[in-house]
Amino acid sequence: MVKGRVLSGMRPTGRLHLGHLFGALDNWRRLQEEYESFFFVADWHALTTEYAETKNIRENIREMVLDMLAAGLDASKAPLFLQSRLHEHAELHLMLSMITPVPWLERNPTYKEQQQELTTRDLSTYGFLGYPVLMASDILIYKANYVPVGIDQVPHLELAREIARRFNHLYGQVFVEPEALLTEFAKVPGTDGRKMSKSYGNAIYLADSPEQVTAKIKPMVTDPARVRRSDPGNPDVCPVFDLHKIFTPQEKRDSVIDPGCRTAAIGCLDCKGVLLQHMLPVLRPIYERRQELATRRDIVQEVLEDGSARAKKVAGDTLAEAKAAMQI
Numbered sequence: 561m562v563k564g565r566v567l568s569g570m571r572p573t574g575r576l577h578l579g580h581l582f583g584a585l586d587n588w589r590r591l592q593e594e595y596e597s598f599f600f601v602a603d604w605h606a607l608t609t610e611y612a613e614t615k616n617i618r619e620n621i622r623e624m625v626l627d628m629l630a631a632g633l634d635a636s637k638a639p640l641f642l643q644s645r646l647h648e649h650a651e652l653h654l655m656l657s658m659i660t661p662v663p664w665l666e667r668n669p670t671y672k673e674q675q676q677e678l679t680t681r682d683l684s685t686y687g688f689l690g691y692p693v694l695m696a697s698d699i700l701i702y703k704a705n706y707v708p709v710g711i712d713q714v715p716h717l718e719l720a721r722e723i724a725r726r727f728n729h730l731y732g733q734v735f736v737e738p739e740a741l742l743t744e745f746a747k748v749p750g751t752d753g754r755k756m757s758k759s760y761g762n763a764i765y766l767a768d769s770p771e772q773v774t775a776k777i778k779p780m781v782t783d784p785a786r787v788r789r790s791d792p793g794n795p796d797v798c799p800v801f802d803l804h805k806i807f808t809p810q811e812k813r814d815s816v817i818d819p820g821c822r823t824a825a826i827g828c829l830d831c832k833g834v835l836l837q838h839m840l841p842v843l844r845p846i847y848e849r850r851q852e853l854a855t856r857r858d859i860v861q862e863v864l865e866d867g868s869a870r871a872k873k874v875a876g877d878t879l880a881e882a883k884a885a886m887q888i
């Protein structure tokens with residue numbers, strides 16, 4: 561029996577890496593088994609910060625969808641749709657904009673943070689300020705019961721709940737107040753020890769072959785204090801060990817890696833060898849599936865068309881209900 565409806569989306573950033581796999585896709589794969597799930601490519605959201613640089617969006621969508629399917633999203637179970645194919649999201653966004661006070665948006669913690677961080681772009685735009693309203697529209701139009709989020713995204717969800725409450729109060733009960741499905745995500749370091757990110761050039765991609773993964777892991781940054789092979793190390797400060805926590809069974813970490821590192825019984829290259837023994841059997845099937853999917857020219861278009869048509873049925877019904885409540 562399904563436990564309710566879930567919605568989640570991702571901006572089309574191009575090829576996905578292990579940070580996306582363990583920060584979202586692995587969770588989505590589990591959710592699609594237990595909940596009625598809708599997943600989407602948030603291309604309108606990409607415009608809120610990337611409006612001046614749109615030439616790669618279509619290619620990014622294709623690459624990302626191939627990765628999503630290769631990672632195990634089953635589009636026959638959970639529709640995978642393209643946000644911009646559903647004008648219903650935009651219409652509801654406009655309607656919700658009418659009832660959302662600007663101070664609610666200005667107090668959004670990521671609004672000022674991102675404006676300060678992304679200094680190469682002018683983010684004083686109307687679209688950027690209003691993106692939480694678009695996000696609310698994405699969620700509310702499916703009457704989603706749950707949205708999988710990390711703790712940092714809870715304020716956005718709270719805003720969607722406030723907008724739903726305000727609408728329901730003004731026009732009558734239409735929207736469901738979505739709840740956070742709080743998820744703890746594993747720490748995924750990049751090969752230089754910083755957070756894995758395309759912009760740092762430290763990412764391991766789902767599209768990387770086993771040989772490419774091996775070539776990236778071998779020179780990976782380790783405990784900086786472990787200079788010589790004979791120096792004992794500290795796995796607690798080593799990014800390679802963070803990857804062991806994801807891939808290597810705990811029993812082996814506790815009996816071989818952790819004590820071996822602390823006593824210098826194993827060297828970093830041996831340690832990375834053990835990591836690869838556990839990492840490649842997980843990543844190889846994803847890589848091979850992706851290779852096979854990439855040969856099917858129309859697969860991405862077919863999946864998105866089918867997913868968008870299925871999503872449209874639900875979104876269209878809710879939009880009609882909201883319009884009737886608003887008497888427009």
Ligand code: SF4
Nearest residue numbers: 783793798821828831
């Ligand atoms: S032995 Fe492993 S855990 Fe220890 S410092 Fe080297 S790579 Fe890191």
